[in-house]
Amino acid sequence: MAAVIESMITRTAESGATEWGLESIVAQLRNSREVTHNVRHQGRIRELPSREALAAILDGIAAALFPTHYGRADLTDESIDYYVGTTLNSTLNLLMEQVRRGLLFVSNRDEQADADLNVRAVDITRDFAAQLPAIRALLVSDLQAAYQGDPAASSAAEILLCYPGMIAIIYHRVAHALFQMGTPLLARLIADIAHSKTGIDIHPGAQIGGSFFIDHGSGVVIGETAVIGTHVRLYQAVTLGAKRFPVDETGALIKGNARHPIVEDDVVIYAGATILGRITIGRGSTIGGNVWLTHSVPAGTNISQAQSLSD
Numbered sequence: 001m002a003a004v005i006e007s008m009i010t011r012t013a014e015s016g017a018t019e020w021g022l023e024s025i026v027a028q029l030r031n032s033r034e035v036t037h038n039v040r041h042q043g044r045i046r047e048l049p050s051r052e053a054l055a056a057i058l059d060g061i062a063a064a065l066f067p068t069h070y071g072r073a074d075l076t077d078e079s080i081d082y083y084v085g086t087t088l089n090s091t092l093n094l095l096m097e098q099v100r101r102g103l104l105f106v107s108n109r110d111e112q113a114d115a116d117l118n119v120r121a122v123d124i125t126r127d128f129a130a131q132l133p134a135i136r137a138l139l140v141s142d143l144q145a146a147y148q149g150d151p152a153a154s155s156a157a158e159i160l161l162c163y164p165g166m167i168a169i170i171y172h173r174v175a176h177a178l179f180q181m182g183t184p185l186l187a188r189l190i191a192d193i194a195h196s197k198t199g200i201d202i203h204p205g206a207q208i209g210g211s212f213f214i215d216h217g218s219g220v221v222i223g224e225t226a227v228i229g230t231h232v233r234l235y236q237a238v239t240l241g242a243k244r245f246p247v248d249e250t251g252a253l254i255k256g257n258a259r260h261p262i263v264e265d266d267v268v269i270y271a272g273a274t275i276l277g278r279i280t281i282g283r284g285s286t287i288g289g290n291v292w293l294t295h296s297v298p299a300g301t302n303i304s305q306a307q308s309l310s311d
Contacts, residue, residue, distance in 0.1 A: 099178075
């Protein structure tokens with residue numbers, strides 16, 4: 001195999017690059033990048049956040065929040081605080097740089113003023129770190145909801161290590177905190193990492209209360225302006241989406257308007273249900289599998305597929 005590869009390299013070198021017409025292609029691509037189809041933020045090159053760095057940061061945050069599950073299994077009462085401290089210190093330093101890069105894409109200032117973003121990145125990272133105890137408290141409530149809501153769950157360790165819904169909500173709670181602090185690109189990248197890893201797509205803008213449980217999880221979609229109360233349980237392939245996309249007088253989509261459902265406390269939504277628009281699912285309601293729902297329902301409502309089709 002090595003001989004074959006070497007032979008291919010030799011033939012490529014001997015043939016030269018001129019047969020591909022690269023000089024012309026490269027020039028045309030430059031013109032596309034710089035002139036005719038420039039898609040850069042404010043038209044200039046900026047450092048992009050790194051997915052690889054963010055993946056390492058997420059691993060570090062998860063290890064700091066649940067050290068023996070996502071960090072090291074051999075930690076003791078004497079070593080665990082040291083481990084958490086050193087892990088957080090290195091992780092937050094990495095995060096600060098990614099926050100700075102993310103801020104470049106929400107800045108409308110010139111290159112000189114971009115230097116001020118270093119200070120803002122430090123402040124955001126410090127504020128994020130201060131939220132970690134509260135984030136962990138929410139995640140423990142999610143963990144307890146999963147244990148109480150799934151008869152197949154044998155332990156907290158099983159949920160943390162094996163449940164994609166738990167991984168997705170860990171990543172979401174991190175992404176949501178950063179989203180609220182003004183780093184939307186960074187938050188979206190974290191959400192996409194979670195989506196790639198779990199098959200669960202949660203926009204970082206979605207507001208999700210405590211004791212949240214996604215069972216199985218594959219195919220779940222939760223939109224940007226969704227609001228979910230406490231003790232809510234979703235099953236696989238549930239969509240909390242938008243019914244329509246309003247446009248302005250020029251025909252451009254209006255962004256940022258509230259367009260996704262509000263799900264109140266103690267609601268269960270079964271597999272395959274599609275709930276669209278800024279509607280409210282009242283407290284304690286149950287939405288059956290494969291239901292298509294585009295209108296609000298009062299508290300304590302039970303909706304089945306047959307009922308929804310007859311509406």
